[in-house]
Amino acid sequence: MDSGDGVVHAEITVTVNGAARRLRVDTRVSLLDLLREELGLTGAKKGCDHGQCGACTVLLDGRRANACLALAVAQDGAEVVTVEGLAGGDRLSPLQQAFLDEDAFQCGYCTPGQLCSATGMLDEAARGRPSAVTPPGDGPPELDDAEIRERMSGNLCRCGAYVNIVAAVRAAAGEAAR
Amino acid sequence: MRVEGREKVTGTARYAYEYPVAGAAYAFAVQAAAGPGRVTAVHDEEVLALPGVIAVLSHRNAPALKPVEDGELALFQSDEVAYRGQVVAAVVAETLDTAREAARLLRVDYDDRPPKVRLSPGDPGLYKPEEVNPSFPADTGQGDPDEAFGASAVRIDATYTTPAEHNNPMEPHATIAEWRDGGLTLHDSNQGASTVAATLAELFDLEPAQVRVVAPHVGGGFGSKGTPRPNVVLAAMAARVTGRPVKFAFTRQQMFATTGYRTPTIQRVRLGADADGTLTTIVHEVVEQTSTVREFAEQAATPTRMMYRAPHRRTAHRLARLDVPTPSWMRAPGETPGMFALECAMDELAFAAGVDPIELRVRNEPDTEPESGLPFSSRNLVACLRRGAELFGWDDRDPAPSVRRRGRKMYGTGVASATYPANLSPSKATAAAAPDGTFTVRIAAADIGTGARTALTAIAAEALKTDASRVTVEIGDSALPKAPLAGGSMGTASWGFAVTRACEALRADLDGGASPPVEASADTTEEVKARGDYARHAFGAQFAEVEVDVDTGEIRVPRMLGVFAAGRIVDPQRARSQFIGGMTMGLGMALMEESTMDERFGDYVNHDLAQYHVPACADVRDIDAVWIEESDPHLNPMGTKGIGEIGIVGAAAAVANALHHATGLRLRDLPLTPAAVLTNL
Ligand code: FES
Ligand code: FES
Numbered sequence: 001m002d003s004g005d006g007v008v009h010a011e012i013t014v015t016v017n018g019a020a021r022r023l024r025v026d027t028r029v030s031l032l033d034l035l036r037e038e039l040g041l042t043g044a045k046k047g048c049d050h051g052q053c054g055a056c057t058v059l060l061d062g063r064r065a066n067a068c069l070a071l072a073v074a075q076d077g078a079e080v081v082t083v084e085g086l087a088g089g090d091r092l093s094p095l096q097q098a099f100l101d102e103d104a105f106q107c108g109y110c111t112p113g114q115l116c117s118a119t120g121m122l123d124e125a126a127r128g129r130p131s132a133v134t135p136p137g138d139g140p141p142e143l144d145d146a147e148i149r150e151r152m153s154g155n156l157c158r159c160g161a162y163v164n165i166v167a168a169v170r171a172a173a174g175e176a177a178r
Numbered sequence: 179m180r181v182e183g184r185e186k187v188t189g190t191a192r193y194a195y196e197y198p199v200a201g202a203a204y205a206f207a208v209q210a211a212a213g214p215g216r217v218t219a220v221h222d223e224e225v226l227a228l229p230g231v232i233a234v235l236s237h238r239n240a241p242a243l244k245p246v247e248d249g250e251l252a253l254f255q256s257d258e259v260a261y262r263g264q265v266v267a268a269v270v271a272e273t274l275d276t277a278r279e280a281a282r283l284l285r286v287d288y289d290d291r292p293p294k295v296r297l298s299p300g301d302p303g304l305y306k307p308e309e310v311n312p313s314f315p316a317d318t319g320q321g322d323p324d325e326a327f328g329a330s331a332v333r334i335d336a337t338y339t340t341p342a343e344h345n346n347p348m349e350p351h352a353t354i355a356e357w358r359d360g361g362l363t364l365h366d367s368n369q370g371a372s373t374v375a376a377t378l379a380e381l382f383d384l385e386p387a388q389v390r391v392v393a394p395h396v397g398g399g400f401g402s403k404g405t406p407r408p409n410v411v412l413a414a415m416a417a418r419v420t421g422r423p424v425k426f427a428f429t430r431q432q433m434f435a436t437t438g439y440r441t442p443t444i445q446r447v448r449l450g451a452d453a454d455g456t457l458t459t460i461v462h463e464v465v466e467q468t469s470t471v472r473e474f475a476e477q478a479a480t481p482t483r484m485m486y487r488a489p490h491r492r493t494a495h496r497l498a499r500l501d502v503p504t505p506s507w508m509r510a511p512g513e514t515p516g517m518f519a520l521e522c523a524m525d526e527l528a529f530a531a532g533v534d535p536i537e538l539r540v541r542n543e544p545d546t547e548p549e550s551g552l553p554f555s556s557r558n559l560v561a562c563l564r565r566g567a568e569l570f571g572w573d574d575r576d577p578a579p580s581v582r583r584r585g586r587k588m589y590g591t592g593v594a595s596a597t598y599p600a601n602l603s604p605s606k607a608t609a610a611a612a613p614d615g616t617f618t619v620r621i622a623a624a625d626i627g628t629g630a631r632t633a634l635t636a637i638a639a640e641a642l643k644t645d646a647s648r649v650t651v652e653i654g655d656s657a658l659p660k661a662p663l664a665g666g667s668m669g670t671a672s673w674g675f676a677v678t679r680a681c682e683a684l685r686a687d688l689d690g691g692a693s694p695p696v697e698a699s700a701d702t703t704e705e706v707k708a709r710g711d712y713a714r715h716a717f718g719a720q721f722a723e724v725e726v727d728v729d730t731g732e733i734r735v736p737r738m739l740g741v742f743a744a745g746r747i748v749d750p751q752r753a754r755s756q757f758i759g760g761m762t763m764g765l766g767m768a769l770m771e772e773s774t775m776d777e778r779f780g781d782y783v784n785h786d787l788a789q790y791h792v793p794a795c796a797d798v799r800d801i802d803a804v805w806i807e808e809s810d811p812h813l814n815p816m817g818t819k820g821i822g823e824i825g826i827v828g829a830a831a832a833v834a835n836a837l838h839h840a841t842g843l844r845l846r847d848l849p850l851t852p853a854a855v856l857t858n859l
Contacts, residue, residue: 006229007276028275037274042196043189045397047348048430052787055348083189096187100179103751106759107627108186109348109397115187145799152795156787158348158398159627160762161755162798 012076016041017085025072032056032067035082043083043112047156054155057113057120058082064120083112086119094175095119098168106159114155118169121151122176143173180752181632181651182395182625191395194367195352195427202354203232205416205426206277207408208267208284209435213259213780214470214501215290217266225269225284230276233420234284236267241418243381243411249471250436250504251381253411259288260471261501262780263435265408270416270424293501293780297467299337299444304465304496307475311511312666314477318549321490323448326459330450334526338447338519338846342773342782343440344433345508346792347626349397351437352427353413361388362414367396369404370663372622375656377406378414394654396626400763401507402438403626404665409436434785438506439773441466441476445519450490455531455538457488462520464495469504473497476505477512481597481827482520484713487544501780507665509763510823513598514830518767521594521831522846525838529577535593535835536563536572547713555712555812558743559595562719562806566593566741569804570721580842588726590840594831596718600671600745600819603662604703607676609638609684611694616648619681622661623653623673627759628822629752630670636748637674637816641681651677659699667716667820674748675702675814712812716819718742720761722768722832726840728859731852735765735833740803745810745819753821757803760825765801766793767826768833772849 008027013020016039025034032049035041035058047055049068056067059081067080086093095118098104105111125141133150134141141147148169149162157165185191210217222234240254259266266286271277306316327333354365362382368374371391379389396403413426428436443466450459462482468474479493508514528535540560546553567573575591576582582589607621619638625631631651639646652658662672679700687696723737740761747753770791773782784790803825810817830848838844843858 026273026275028279033274036196040198041189042192045193045349046195046427047350048787050430050786050788052430053348083187087188092184092187099187100183103180103755105180105183105186105627106629106755107348107396107398108182108191109193109627111186112189149796149798154794156348156792156794158346158400158763158792159755160759160793160798162762162793162795163758163801164755165795 010073012073014075015079017081027073029072030068031070031072031075034072035067041082041084045109045112047110054117055110055113057116057155059116059120064117083115086115095168095172098172102164102168102171104164104168105161110155110157114157114165117152117155122173145170180629181635193349193395193397194354194365194393195425197354197365199354199356199423201422202425203270203272203420203422204274204277205268205270205412205424206281207265207412207428207432208269208281208286209432210259210262210264210266211286212288212290213262213264214293215259215288217257217259217286218289219287220267221285225280228280230272231269231280232272233270234267235416235419240415244383246377246380248405250408251406251411253408253415260469261503262293263503265412265436268412268416270420295500295502295775295780296777297442297444297465297498297500299465301498304498307473307495307497310475310477310495314480317494318483319492320549323459323461323490323492326490327448327450327461330458331453332451332527332531334449334523334530336447336523336526336846338445338522340443340515340518340848342442342775343508343767343771344773344790345400345402345438346790347398347400347402350427350430350433351403351407351409353410354423354425355413355417356423357417361390364391364410364414366391366393366410367403368393368406369396369399369624369626369665371624371654371656372660373663374406374410378410381411382414391656392654393624396624399626400509401511401665404507404663407437430787431785434773434782435503438504440508440511441505443478443515445478447519447523449523449527451527451531453531455527455533455541457486457542459490460486460488461492466495467498467500467502467505469502470499472504474505476515478516481513481516483549484547484715485520485595485597486542487548502775509760509826510598513827517596517827518830518848521828522834525592525835526844534577536567539563539595550713552711552713555714556808556810557717558806558808559717562717562741562743565806566719566721566739570739579839582840586727586729588728588840590836591721591723592832592835592839594720594828594835596720596824596828598667598716598820598824598827600714600716600813601666601668602675602706602814603668603672604706605661605672605676606659606699606701607680608659608697608699609680610697611684611688613694616650617642617644619649619651619677620658621653621673621677622656622658623669624664625653626664628664628670628756629749630664630673632752633670633749634673634677638677638681641678642685667823671814671818671820674816674818676700678815710812714813716742716744716824718824718828720828720832722836724833724836724840726837726855731855733769733837733850733855736799738765738801740825741805742803742824743806743808744821744824745808745813746817747805747807748816748818754803756821757825758801760823761801761803761829762793762798764826764829765798767848768830768850770849
């Protein structure tokens with residue numbers, strides 16, 4: 001609906017970290033800016049705003065997605081989980097704990113995206129989704145280092161924490177498998 | 179564990195743009211679409227008519243700023259455009275999307291002329307800068323290098339080039355500015371709150387105490403946030419003009435013209451040696467660019483002044499003043515490009531003289547710092563090389579190039595030395611004891627991902643003789659005791675010095691019977707000045723293995739190992755992260771990083787992360803770093819040397835040298851691309 005100032009708004013309902021929100025959004029706003037500027041959820045980061053770095057990765061209906069490439073108005077009915085929603089209360093998720101243990105970050109700016117991405121990635125692997133390392137038909141992927149690196153390559157880390165990120169994901173994946 | 183680790187993994191660590199401020203307006207920058215030249219018109223009335231637009235800032239209406247040394251900060255002070263991409267206007271609006279849309283629509287007219295942007299060694303405009311960053315002589319020399327080179331049994335004369343490279347911290351440069359009671363509060367992404375506060379006070383003609391800069395978490399900087407960038411001026415100005423708090427961030431694309439980069443270099447190196455590889459002559463001449471706005475002269479040849487012994491030597495820097503964005507610091511400025519050239523040349527010399535590359539370096543090890551004659555406070559380059567040789571499996575290496583092939587792949591290994599100065603700046607700090615047995619240490623230090631907060635906590639606990647869990651370190655705020663910036667690998671050393679002294683004083687007070695609450699303070703100015711005359715440097719050895727696909731030219735690096743000697747290592751887990759982080763950036767420098775200048779219109783063309791490639795997870799296989807513990811009494815009370823930068827130094831040379839070992843190709847221009855391999859193989 002045009003509110004008379006040339007800006008078009010629309011009403012949507014999204015569930016963010018478990019809580020349903022009824023929102024009136026400027027139709028130009030990205031999901032990332034909605035989270036950061038309007039809902040105060042600044043965990044999702046803006047590294048490029050162009051789908052090139054992964055810092056803004058959230059889970060959108062259970063799958064990892066770049067929030068900077070998703071228009072908020074198109075998310076009516078969607079379920080969004082951000083880094084703020086990964087821990088169970090005070091209990092960190094196994095990935096969050098592994099990132100701490102392995103020192104899988106330095107500045108921490110890519111970290112929320114890495115964590116959401118890894119969370120979605122473990123789920124994709126568990127469902128047998130293929131990758132460049134495990135092409136379709138090759139059976140369920142085994143999360144060795146090559147597989148983790150491939151599947152985590154949508155998330156850039158300029159601090160160069162990859163070696164530790166892979167170690168953390170490997171540790172958390174191992175824990176999940178037990 | 180990192181002290182602030184939990185905040186970082188739960189998303190509660192706040193970065194500059196993320197502070198809730200009531201009634202904030204949003205600014206968006208407009209970059210010059212042409213240049214150099216002049217802005218002849220800013221059609222601001224068109225966008226001011228758009229709903230939600232509050233103001234348009236340009237040279238036509240901007241408040242006057244006091245002049246400061248860095249001309250890049252003289253935002254909107256004249257109609258001059260120095261280069262395409264320079265910030266010429268800004269729009270302030272009620273929402274980010276409105277500001278962005280209005281910035282896109284704002285029409286600006288220019289009177290421009292063709293840019294001069296090509297860096298060339300034959301440019302008649304090349305000049306000798308008065309000094310190179312931060313304050314070294316542009317040229318040095320000893321003996322008669324030209325004659326000695328001519329008389330040498332083995333000679334290397336080669337030219338190496340490194341491209342412009344962009345720092346690209348993951349967090350873009352961002353600021354929230356708010357004027358309150360005549361004072362200015364800035365939440366800003368920077369490497370030193372004290373520095374930003376001092377510069378902004380100067381620009382806006384305020385008392386230093388009237389500016390407060392808050393930056394507890396910073397999403398990387400790598401030098402690009404070491405000095406205030408235009409973002410902080412733009413936000414402060416927009417907030418002053420509109421009377422509103424203003425949020426501003428450069429976009430990733432805009433960062434390529436506005437936040438600094440590593441200058442491209444053209445480096446000619448001449449090495450003359452006896453038949454056994456003993457150096458007689460070292461000549462290193464560097465050509466680089468700077469802008470017309472501000473001179474930045476990267477000190478690329480300075481490591482050559484202290485690495486190897488030779489009686490005849492010369493180093494020189496020449497600059498071209500071009501119509502380009504201003505280059506600045508990027509991780510280990512000077513050492514990074516300079517050691518690429520020197521260490522590749524050393525590999526060429528080893529090959530030409532038939533000497534093992536490690537033995538060649540050992541053979542040319544100096545007893546004192548070559549040009550200054552000063553004793554080294556400690557120098558363990560040889561120990562790093564030997565240790566690395568052992569760990570990497572260097573000793574059974576067949577030196578012959580181009581003889582290891584399996585299927586489509588050729589394999590090789592390479593080595594290079596690394597070095598970085600161990601500098602120190604004066605700093606202040608306070609330490610306070612509370613009645614409940616806890617301690618608070620305060621210092622305007624910055625943690626840009628280095629782990630400074632964690633290291634300072636350990637340093638304070640040691641000096642206080644208490645457990646780290648009882649110590650809270652407050653940093654990232656210009657209201658705290660004044661401290662130097664996180665740069666030149668001297669942050670943690672300089673801050674740790676002051677923290678140690680403040681904590682020792684507090685411990686003495688407590689031991690002498692003082693009862694909490696009690697506070698002690700320290701200022702290391704005199705002690706830093708009183709340090710003896712030593713050459714203080716960290717050293718390292720970089721090893722790399724490459725795998726080259728002969729059909730596609732693709733170069734992969736299955737293995738990198740760094741061995742470093744950097745004084746005492748206070749916090750091993752964070753230290754390793756710093757070393758391998760630097761090496762990872764070095765891998766990017768070797769294989770992919772390159773900013774391409776648009777020679778017709780100016781500015782860098784590949785200005786985003788889809789076109790400017792930094793290493794991704796799959797590019798990095800096995801990178802590891804180890805170190806040799808040094809006990810060096812001439813540094814600071816902790817016995818530390820900086821570790822933030824040495825990890826990148828020499829890394830690209832090790833990869834290039836490994837490429838030669840694998841293929842026989844001597845590629846002297848970075849990055850080492852598949853195209854270059856295929857054309858030459
Ligand atoms: S901010 Fe979304 S991918 Fe970079
Ligand atoms: S931790 Fe700094 S970008 Fe990844």
